[in-house]
Every structure is written in structure tokens, then in C-alpha cells.
Amino acid sequence: xxxNDYETDATELLxxxxxLMKYIVIGEAGTGKSCLLHHFTHNSFKDHSQHTxxxxxxxRTIRLGxxxxxxxxxxxxxxxxFRSVTRSYYRGAAGAILVYDxxxxxxxxxxxxxxxxxxxxLSRWLADAxxxxxxxxxxVLVGNKxxxxxxxxxxxxxxxxxxxENDVHFLEASSLTGDNVEAPFMLAARSILLxxxxxxxxxxxAGSGVSYGDRALRRVNSSSRLSFGSLSRGQRRPVKLxxxxxxxxxxxx
Amino acid sequence: MSLSQTPSSSSVNERKTSWTFQARNPVSxxxxxxxxxxxxxxxxxxSLATLSELYAKSVTAKGKExxxxxxxxxxxxxxxxxxxxxxxxxxxxxxxxxRARKNLRRDMEMKLTEGSQHFLKVLSxxxxxxxxxxxxxxxxxxxxxxxxxxxxxxxxxxxxxLERAGNLREERQEVEVKKSIVSLFLSRFTLNEExxxxxxxxxxxxxxxxxxxxxxxxRIREDCRVLMAGEEGPTKAGLDIMTSTxxxxxxxxxxxxxxxxxxxxxxxxxSQLEVSVTxxxxxxxxxxxxxxxxxxxxxxxxTRQNTLQTSFLNALTRGGPSGLPRPIELHAHDPMxxxxxxxxxxxxxxxxxxxxxxxxFGLKSDRRMVxxxxxxxEKPSEEEEWIRELMDLAVGRLCVPMKIRVxxxxxSQESSITSYRIVxxxxxxxxxxxxxxGKDAILSKALEELTEMAYKSFYDSIEAQCRGLLRxxxxxxxSSVTPPIPILDHAQVLREIMSVYQSSILEDASTSDQIAxxxxxxxxxxxxxxxxCIISAEEKKKVRHKWDMEVFVLNCLTYLLSVLEPFDxxxxxxxxxxxxxDTRVEQLTDDHYHNIMVDAGLDEVATTCEKHDNxxxxxxxxxxxxxxxQIALGNFSQWLSGPEVxxxxxxxxxxxxxxxxxxxxxxxxRMAKAxxxxxxxxxxxxxxxxxxxxxLGSERPFxxxxxxxxxxxxxxDGL
Ligand SMILES: Nc1nc2c(ncn2[C@@H]2O[C@H](COP(=O)(O)OP(=O)(O)OP(=O)(O)O)[C@@H](O)[C@H]2O)c(=O)[nH]1
Ligand SMILES: [Mg+2]
Numbered sequence: 001x002x003x004n005d006y007e008t009d010a011t012e013l014l015x016x017x018x019x020l021m022k023y024i025v026i027g028e029a030g031t032g033k034s035c036l037l038h039h040f041t042h043n044s045f046k047d048h049s050q051h052t053x054x055x056x057x058x059x060r061t062i063r064l065g066x067x068x069x070x071x072x073x074x075x076x077x078x079x080x081x082f083r084s085v086t087r088s089y090y091r092g093a094a095g096a097i098l099v100y101d102x103x104x105x106x107x108x109x110x111x112x113x114x115x116x117x118x119x120x121x122l123s124r125w126l127a128d129a130x131x132x133x134x135x136x137x138x139x140v141l142v143g144n145k146x147x148x149x150x151x152x153x154x155x156x157x158x159x160x161x162x163x164x165e166n167d168v169h170f171l172e173a174s175s176l177t178g179d180n181v182e183a184p185f186m187l188a189a190r191s192i193l194l195x196x197x198x199x200x201x202x203x204x205x206a207g208s209g210v211s212y213g214d215r216a217l218r219r220v221n222s223s224s225r226l227s228f229g230s231l232s233r234g235q236r237r238p239v240k241l242x243x244x245x246x247x248x249x250x251x252x253x
Numbered sequence: 254m255s256l257s258q259t260p261s262s263s264s265v266n267e268r269k270t271s272w273t274f275q276a277r278n279p280v281s282x283x284x285x286x287x288x289x290x291x292x293x294x295x296x297x298x299x300s301l302a303t304l305s306e307l308y309a310k311s312v313t314a315k316g317k318e319x320x321x322x323x324x325x326x327x328x329x330x331x332x333x334x335x336x337x338x339x340x341x342x343x344x345x346x347x348x349x350x351x352r353a354r355k356n357l358r359r360d361m362e363m364k365l366t367e368g369s370q371h372f373l374k375v376l377s378x379x380x381x382x383x384x385x386x387x388x389x390x391x392x393x394x395x396x397x398x399x400x401x402x403x404x405x406x407x408x409x410x411x412x413x414x415l416e417r418a419g420n421l422r423e424e425r426q427e428v429e430v431k432k433s434i435v436s437l438f439l440s441r442f443t444l445n446e447e448x449x450x451x452x453x454x455x456x457x458x459x460x461x462x463x464x465x466x467x468x469x470x471x472r473i474r475e476d477c478r479v480l481m482a483g484e485e486g487p488t489k490a491g492l493d494i495m496t497s498t499x500x501x502x503x504x505x506x507x508x509x510x511x512x513x514x515x516x517x518x519x520x521x522x523x524s525q526l527e528v529s530v531t532x533x534x535x536x537x538x539x540x541x542x543x544x545x546x547x548x549x550x551x552x553x554x555x556t557r558q559n560t561l562q563t564s565f566l567n568a569l570t571r572g573g574p575s576g577l578p579r580p581i582e583l584h585a586h587d588p589m590x591x592x593x594x595x596x597x598x599x600x601x602x603x604x605x606x607x608x609x610x611x612x613x614f615g616l617k618s619d620r621r622m623v624x625x626x627x628x629x630x631e632k633p634s635e636e637e638e639w640i641r642e643l644m645d646l647a648v649g650r651l652c653v654p655m656k657i658r659v660x661x662x663x664x665s666q667e668s669s670i671t672s673y674r675i676v677x678x679x680x681x682x683x684x685x686x687x688x689x690x691g692k693d694a695i696l697s698k699a700l701e702e703l704t705e706m707a708y709k710s711f712y713d714s715i716e717a718q719c720r721g722l723l724r725x726x727x728x729x730x731x732s733s734v735t736p737p738i739p740i741l742d743h744a745q746v747l748r749e750i751m752s753v754y755q756s757s758i759l760e761d762a763s764t765s766d767q768i769a770x771x772x773x774x775x776x777x778x779x780x781x782x783x784x785x786c787i788i789s790a791e792e793k794k795k796v797r798h799k800w801d802m803e804v805f806v807l808n809c810l811t812y813l814l815s816v817l818e819p820f821d822x823x824x825x826x827x828x829x830x831x832x833x834x835d836t837r838v839e840q841l842t843d844d845h846y847h848n849i850m851v852d853a854g855l856d857e858v859a860t861t862c863e864k865h866d867n868x869x870x871x872x873x874x875x876x877x878x879x880x881x882x883q884i885a886l887g888n889f890s891q892w893l894s895g896p897e898v899x900x901x902x903x904x905x906x907x908x909x910x911x912x913x914x915x916x917x918x919x920x921x922x923r924m925a926k927a928x929x930x931x932x933x934x935x936x937x938x939x940x941x942x943x944x945x946x947x948x949l950g951s952e953r954p955f956x957x958x959x960x961x962x963x964x965x966x967x968x969x970d971g972l
Contacts, residue, residue: 016527051760054685055597057604059518072604081756084589084674085681088597092578 009134013065017061020193022209023185024133026088026125028107029078034145035175036099037075042184045176052077054085058192062182062189069189090132093141094209095188105153121160126166134209136201138191139168140184148173149205169225195228308353340689378595434967442473442494444501452505459512460531466537469507470498509535514552521556526605528612536613540635558650561602565651568598579609586678588662592795596682603690606647609642609730632867641691649695656699663707664866669714672731676711677757680706680799712777715750718782727789730795734805734906736812740782744816747778751820758822765821775826782813783830794919801906803841808908810834838916845904846920850927851899859927862934871940879948882935889928890952921965 025033029051038046041058056075061068074093076086090096100108100122110124118145122141123163130137141163143154156172163170169187173180203210292298353360444452448466451457477494513535520526539546572580581598584590611618615634633641659679661765666672683700690696725739736744755776758767786809794802814830817823850856860877871877892898898921906914935945935956942948949956954964963970 016529019672053759054681059608074601084593085597085678088590088593089601091594106299169355 005189006090017068019067019069019193019196019203020072020211021069021094021189021190022072022092023095024093024129025073025075025097025099026086026090026129027078028101028121028125029080031099031101031104031107032175033078033097033099034075036044036097036142036144036173036181036184037073039116039175039178039181041073041252043128045178047242049077052082057068057091060185062186064186064189067193069193071189072122090097090129092209093129093133093137094192095138096129096133096187097184098129098141098168099144100118100154100159101145102154102159103145103148103151108154119159122162123166126168127199135194136195137209138195139166139189140188143169143170143172144175146172146179147176160244204224213219215245259794269611292569297328304353304357309362317793336920337419358751359445359837368672425803428924440925442477444470444491444498446475449501452501452508456622459535463508464534464538467502470502472503472707506539506542506545509539509639510542510549513539517549519551519636521553522560526609526612528609533615535612537615550578550639550643554646557606557643557647558772559643561606561647562650562654565602569595569654582658585662586659588666588671589678592659592662592675592678592840595655596678597646599655599696600685600689602651603648603686603696606644607640610643615637616640625805641694644690645696648690652695652699656703659703659705662701663710666710666714667716669711669746670709672714673750673753673793676704676707677753679707681757698891701820712773715746715774715777718746719778719785722781723785723788727793729793729924732800733795734801734808736786737906740786740809741811743778743782744813747782748816750774750778751817751823754822755781755820768825771820772825775823778824779813779817779826779830785811786810786813787833799821803837803844804906807834807837807912809840810837811909811912838912842919844914845901845916846923848903849892849897849901849920850922853924854885854894855927855931857922858885858931862931867939871937872942879942880904882952886949886952890954890968893961921967925958925961925965925967925969928954928961932956932958 016018027033032049033051034056035046037058038044038049041060043194052075054077055058058073059071061070062070071235074089076089108119126139129139142160143156143159159172160170169184169191171183171187173184175181187227192201194201196210197248203212208233297928348596389931394528425886444466447462448469451462452470458465473494477491477498481491481495513532516532516535520528520532536546539549545719569581572578581591584594616634663672663675666675679700683697683704686694686697686700691764722739722743727737729738751771754771758770762770786806790802790806790809793800810830814827814834817827847856850859857876858881861874862871865871865874872879875881901913901917904917907913907916932949934940935942946956954960959969
């Protein structure tokens, strides 16, 4: 079976990529970071999720227009006692998925949610990430557990305002139903690609959290200029997908 | 014809009328028949035409001069001219017709003769021709016979020829079949030029064409082996094929090896790793030549080791090309961040390396996440073994620079709390790595060593702290009985260490594991503190007799206990302190009881009563003779009205109010019991007190024990 592999497009899809991006997934304990990531990489809800100990790694290659992007995903523990460990993994991350639980205002706000200090805990996560990760860090705020609408404590509009004020992307998702689970990762990738396109971000530089993959390098060699025009137009060539070979993500260790 | 018709038509009518009369008359019948004959039929007309023609011709032939007139006349009256043609030469019309009628017979006979003569002449000619034809036919027959004979001969001759041709055809078919078999065989058992080139030549890149050729070679060899295993045994052709394919195959493996080595050198130098499909296929094939694979992978490993080490050193000392992210060493002053960043870097490198190696060996990732437990017990697959070994070597190289730095950091720590934090950080990574890359991995071993070292350094530091504590002793001038500053400081450190420990406990750790994990620290830190309190208090007591050592010790012990209490895993230490505390409380209670008995003036009386052996009446013993007893009871009565009954000044120095109450109440209870005993003794006849009731009733509580309980605010059952 591996013998046939080297011809098929599907395999190529898995093997090569244009960019490699490092993401961190952060936020208070129990907000559903591991579940969100699990749904993104395994396409299913993670039952009986335990608190993450330290950090866990997984990866998945996504397609954006004609670009293939491999995401290195670092799921961090939200518990305070792991803060000193997890902070070391922020180093050089290109994207951060900041997760909160829409049913628990107490997890993001101080004791007086109506005061100006609201979302103070989120601000702390954000400040930490901005201080330690890549200087071009793209942050996506994710209000998780959107399936529990009846228990909602954090209003969409409020979170959205906070996101706008803090210059981060925002959306709500459910790791249970899978609703909007891919969007934050795609959104961050798109945003990072755009800043590469605009020249603000240089993948050649270490610490940017992004680097060129083999595919992109090959193209650079031949044309010496990268164009992302295809990104917006999204004209893709049809790909034969061997479904049995296609795993939405792969892990290490 | 028209001439005769006109009269006939009229006569028909006539005849019809007379038909019945003349019907039997043969002449009339004959006549009628003649008359009824009509000459207007085709044959009659034709013969008449012939006749007229004949005559016309004969005239023309006689006189040429009349021809012109004849034609003129023709134009004038066609009918008459035609009817009269032969006889109508000149002069009078009807002359020629008459002449014709006259000569018709003769003319006809003449014509007939003429015709016969002509016929004869022609027939003789025909006869002549027929004779000639006969000769020809005869000749032809001879020729035909000849031909037939010839044909017969040919036929015979060609029959054998045909036979031969048939045979040849068959042979040709056989040959054809053989040929296709041979070409099939050749295509199946030999490589064509292109394939050989693909395998051997450096110009054909390692890729699909190359791999296809290799596959074919393998197939040939396989088929060949099957063939040679047949009854005839190895054939020469078979052996030849095996030899030539073997050489090609070896060359192709060499080619893969060279290619891999080259590629490995390239990708080995990259910090970002990607495995192409071709590379994975190449590695998969090379596994059939373990020595080549080993060699290639060894060089890969070498490159990877160097590359990783270089990137690690860069991250440590230089940071990114533009200084971002900052070099890790920039935070060397912050030991937790410094060590944490280093280990996180290594961890991330491992993740990338693992993905690379899994890709290289075509291992489908088991979707395990870093940090989650990997079973190392079962026998690993060959690929897994490779991956582990390569990973181990690559990451192992990082251990040297990492170890040096961690060791330096450990050594330079002065605070035992930081030391302990480092211990925990290292232990966390030790745990993670053991689960991720195995217990025997170089990095795991290094972390084990470092953790041990950090532990040692931590224990050294807390032990030193404890020695200092013992050495410090107590301030002799200090009359206070509260825990001294060194103990407070020590407890503060202990408290922080405990909370660090608390945060390091894994959710699923059992209580006994939690206790065991802290036992050593408790042994080192708690016991000496207890010891210090007791020993140095005793030392101080020797110098300052008035200083209340007992209360001091109790205060220290309860304080230490209160420090430990929030942490469940210190239950053992708590128990041991509690044990000491209980004994001490008992001692203090005894002491306190004795003191209040003395203060109340009952001590001597009570002691005498207790020791009394009935050898002589109590009233005869000096210390309990009635006058003495009276004084004692009087003192007691006075004491009962003093403040000491409710509140002991001495015990109020106990920091724990609960303890104060407990000790004091126990002492009072015993006092009440002692008073009761005294009363009983006094009332006994054998003790010969006169007016015992009066004696007892003269002072409070008037010999009524129940009243005493009331005064004490206690109940007899001790509640
Ligand atoms: N209803 C609902 N429950 C969710 C969702 N996502 C996660 N959960 C639940 O939330 C709990 C915590 O999820 P985790 O993913 O383990 O949380 P975490 O953020 O990784 O926590 P730490 O690892 O301790 O930082 C689990 O019991 C999940 O079942 C969601 O979208 N909807
Ligand atoms: Mg988690």
C-alpha cells in the first residue's frame, strides 16, 4: 500500500506544505481547550477530558486557497499551577487561540463583572501571550460551549466588544457539536498569511512562528516571488482525495 | 383493303336478312367465308407491302429515267402510289398493277429460285466453314486432352506441395507461439534497457520510474525462484537471471543509499523537517538492506544531532536572527523561567523530531499527544525502535549544554524554596519525558540525574537551614513564651515548600503516595524544628528557672501543627507532633494541678490522705491534725474566692485558648476529686476526727462536693 502512495495527490496533501505555523491554545482551566483541539484534529468530541498536565502537542495540515499549512498545536494547561511551565511554550508562537467558557463569567471576569474590570482574567492571558509570543501574534478569542445557550453568562456582544477593543478576532464555537471548531484555526492562519503577503511578517525570520515548507521553497526557487493572490480568489485544482488515507490530523508522541 | 370493305358492309346487312334461308348452302357458306375473310390483318398487309416493294424495285431497276417522276407521284397520292408502286412506272396508271397481276406467279417463282440459289450458295459457304470448324474442334480436343493430362500431372505435383505448405504453416504457428512465449518470458524475466537504466544510471532520479524497475526486478527474482524450485532444479537460464538481477538490484540499493545519504545531508541541516513521499519510499526499501540503512541513518543522525545542537545553542545565546525571540539565556537570573524555557525548547524539538521520524518511517501516528503516557513495555516495532534510537541520539546531544546550565542554576540557588521549585519543574519534565521518549532515553537519564542533583541541593539547603535553627538556640533574655523568630521563619519556608508540593500533586495520586512524596521533607524540616524547641527550651530553662518552658514548648508545638494542618499530606508529621503535644499537655496538667493544690493549700493534706495506710488515725498525723486541716480548709476557701478558679494566669500564656481550658479544667476536676477524698477520709471513724462534720462545714464548700463542682462550673461526669 505505501507503494502506491507516492503517486497520489492525497498523499501529497498530507506530506508537503507551504507554511508551518506554531499555535498555542490558552485560557482558564475547564474552558474546553483540549476538547476544541481534539475536535479540530480528530473531528470528534473528546469524552471524559481530564485537566491537561503541562502541555500537549498535536498537528494538522489545513488548506487555505491553494496553500497548505501545517499547524503545530500546543495545548496548554489552564490550571494556575502550570502557568510557569506553559508560559515557556508561548515563545515564538504565531497564533494564539484564547478560549473562554460562555457559561462561566467568573472564569474571565473579576468578582465585579459589571465594573470596568470585566474580562480582567482574559486580559491577563492576552497580555501574557503578547509579551511572550511572536511580535506579530494573531489572537483569536473563542467563546466555547455555545451549545449551552440556556446557561449563557457571557453575552456575545460584550465579548465581541472586548475583542474589538483588544484587537483580536472573535467567534463562538462548540467543541461538543463541532460548530465553528475549525474557524478559529483557519481565521488565524488566514490572518497570518495576509501579514506575510503584506510583508509585515517574514517567515524567514526565526521566532516569527511561521516558516516556509518544502512546497513554498520549491516555488520560491523557481519564481522568486510568492503570490498569495490565489488566497482570496481560491481557485483550486481538483484533488483526488483518497478518503481512507486522509486523516484530518496527525500527532506526535 | 378499303376498296373491298365498302361493298361488304352493305352486303352484310343484306345477308343478315337472308341468313336463315341460305344457312345450309355450302357454297354460300364458302362464299360467305371467303367474303368474310378480312385482309386487313397484319400478315396480309405485310405481304402486300413486300410485294409492292418488290415491284417498285424491279421497275426502278429497269428504267432510271422514270425515277424522278415516280417520286413526284409519290408525293401526290400516297395510297394509290403505294398500291400500284411496281406497276406504275410511267404512262398510264394501273399499268404496272396489271402487269404485276399477270406476272405475279412467274415473278414469284423466279424470285424463289433466285432465293434458293442464293441460299445454296450461302449454305455451301457455311458448309465450308463448318468443315473448317470441325478441324479446329478436333485440334482443340487434342489440345484439351493434352491440357487435361498436364493438369492431372500438375494436380499431383501440387498436392505434395500443398501438404508441405500446410506443414510449414503449422510449423510457423508453433514457432509463433514459441516466439510469444519467449518474448513473454523475456519481458517477464529480463529488464529492458530503460528499466536497467532507471535502476543503475545516476541520470535517472530516484522516483517512480526507478521504483517501478526495482519492483519488477524483485518480481523477476521471485518468479525465478519459484521456477527453479521446480523438479528440474535450477536451470542455467534461471541462474543467469538471478545473477544479473542480483547485480542490478544491488546497484539500485546502492543508488537509494547514495540518494538517501545526500538527501539526509540536506534535510538534516534544516530546522524545519519535511519528508517527501519518495524519501519515505526510499527508506522503506532500504530496510531490506539493513547495513545500508544503518549507514545512511547514522549519517542522518549525525547531521540531526549537529543541527539540533546548533539551533539549541542559538536559541540559548542568540535568540532569533533579529534578536527576537530573545535568547533564553537572557533570563538566566530567573531560574524557573530559564530552566523552563530550555526544557520547553527541548520538548518542542522532540515533537518536531518525532513527527519527522514518523514520516520518514511511514509510521501512522497513533495520535497520542505529547505528555500522554506511551506504553514502553511491549515489544516495539522495528520502525519504532529506529525512531527511538534516532530521537534519543538527536535529543541526547542537547543534554550536554542543557545539563551544564541547569546544574549551574541549581548550584547558584540560595533559597531553598526556589531550589524546591526547580526540583518540581525538573521532576515534571522527567515525568513527561519518561512518558514521551522512554525511561532509558538519554534525556530522561539526564533529567533524572538533574532532578536528583536538584533534590540533593534542596535537601542540603533545608538541612543547613535546620542546623542553623538548632545552632541559633533561644534568646535567654527573652521572657516570652511565644514561638521565636527562627521558628517562624522556618515555618514560613516550610509553608511555601508545602504549597509548591501541593501544586505538584497529580490529580490521580493516592493519599498514601502524596504522603510518601512529602515524608522526606517532613522528616528533614519538621522534626528538627520540634527538637529545636524542646532542646533549646530545656537549655534556656537551666539558665532561667522562672521561664515557663512548658508553655513555650506547647506554644511552639501548636504553632507548628497549625502550619501543617492545611496540608493533608503532612498527616504523619501532624500525628507525631500531636503525640508529643499530648504528653506535654499531660505533664503540664499534672504540673498545673500540683500548682493549684499548693496555691489552694490542699496539697499537703491531700498527699497525706492519699498516702495514708490506716496504721494510725489521720488526725494523729501532724499535717492532718484538726488544727492543720482547719487552716488548709480555710486557705482553700479563700482560694476558691480568688480569680484563679476561673482563669489561670500561667495558662493564659498558652496561645491556644482551647488548651488552656482543657488543662485547667482537668486540674480542677482532679482538685474536686481530691477534696472529695479528703472529706471522705475526715468523715471516717477510723481517723478519729471529733466533730468531723463541723470541721468540714466550717469553710466553703462545707464538705459538699457538689457545691464545689458548681463553683468550678464543672460537672462531676467531667462535662
Ligand atoms: N457542553 C460542552 N461542554 C464542553 C465543551 N467543551 C468542553 N466541554 C467540557 O468542559 C470540560 C473541560 O474541557 P477540557 O477541554 O478538558 O478543558 P481544558 O480547557 O482543556 O482544561 P485544562 O486542561 O485544565 O486547562 C470537559 O468536561 C468537557 O466535557 C463544549 O463545547 N460544550
Ligand atoms: Mg486541557
